[in-house]
């Protein structure tokens with residue numbers, strides 16, 4: 001069997017944890033399997049590197065930022081390879097350049113386009129354990145890119161798909177996917193199995209246990225994922241196409257507390273307005289989430305949308321540079337917001353879900369700023385300070 005095992009930052013946070021990972025990898029290897037290990041940077045390394053960059057300048061170049069951040073993952077793979085080698089196992093560490101992990105050139109949010117398999121297969125044929133940097137790629141200009149925070153999961157799934165691996169295991173610091181973040185909602189329950197679609201919604205809506213693009217890719221290539229703990233032996237959660245195991249109406253609650261809302265007030269009510277605004281934002285690589293257009297005063301339109309706080313500066317630059325040309329009367333920014341969502345494939349057939357959700361907010365005196373729905377989720381935008389209360393209330397209402 002070929003197994004891809006990904007270990008996140010907390011699983012490799014210190015020497016003891018690296019040795020623990022080495023032991024788990026060896027278990028799989030000595031059972032006769034080929035193993036590709038994908039690693040994140042140790043502990044808070046990525047955060048620390050970002051802080052360091054901002055000590056040097058306010059808005060560091062995105063290219064140089066990727067150059068800097070990729071060093072975190074490179075440290076991890078070298079350290080694990082040393083540990084495995086010291087234990088007497090054949091091992092090689094590889095970075096994104098050495099593997100040929102080709103991405104787009106959007107620094108900081110690059111997307112994987114192709115993974116070369118020649119080097120990986122050559123090393124596996126030699127029965128080497130192959131330890132690869134997660135999160136990083138190479139653009140067509142041969143510059144180092146990164147896939148966005150949490151992107152190592154996506155590296156692992158992409159490698160599993162490219163090599164046709166039999167199993168892709170995502171090892172983390174919780175025992176699987178829960179009905180809500182167990183650090184926020186203490187009575188959250190572990191889910192045995194969840195469908196790609198539901199997991200994709202949860203991940204996209206803030207359940208950072210899996211990077212959303214890793215789920216997208218797993219669904220596209222049919223890679224079955226197992227999310228489990230690197231510190232215990234619990235069985236974990238299976239993410240796959242269809243799940244008949246659990247027939248819950250709501251599979252989970254997700255929250256994201258780094259949401260910013262931008263409102264463009266008094267835009268002319270004319271064809272092409274939305275196109276102008278959102279194409280300019282897209283050109284600047286600003287990913288827009290909820291968009292609401294409503295009637296303004298005197299035949300104008302108000303357009304509100306959300307971005308994550310990290311993109312707010314880029315969005316502001318685009319808007320401030322163009323607002324007069326677009327005929328916008330005023331702009332309002334608010335970055336103290338959170339998005340809380342309920343997700344479940346079963347909700348489409350139940351008319352009462354939305355009102356139950358809003359009732360839970362009313363009971364807790366939480367004001368809702370924006371609402372967005374799809375077939376399998378309802379999201380609301382609220383003040384950041386109430387996110388935890390809202391998640392607990394929704395979990396009590398729908399998941400117990």
Ligand code: ADP
Nearest residue numbers: 008009010172173177178180181183207208209
């Ligand atoms: P890693 O470093 O292993 O990639 P992450 O911190 O990225 O780990 O993701 C694991 C964390 O995701 C958990 O510690 C947990 O707090 C958080 N999390 C958020 N939502 C969920 C959920 N629904 N189920 C499990 N964990 C969740």
Ligand code: ASP
Nearest residue numbers: 040046135149150151152
């Ligand atoms: N080290 C990166 C981050 O902290 C990638 C990852 O952990 O998946 O976001």
Ligand code: MG
Nearest residue numbers: 008150208209
């Ligand atoms: Mg992660």
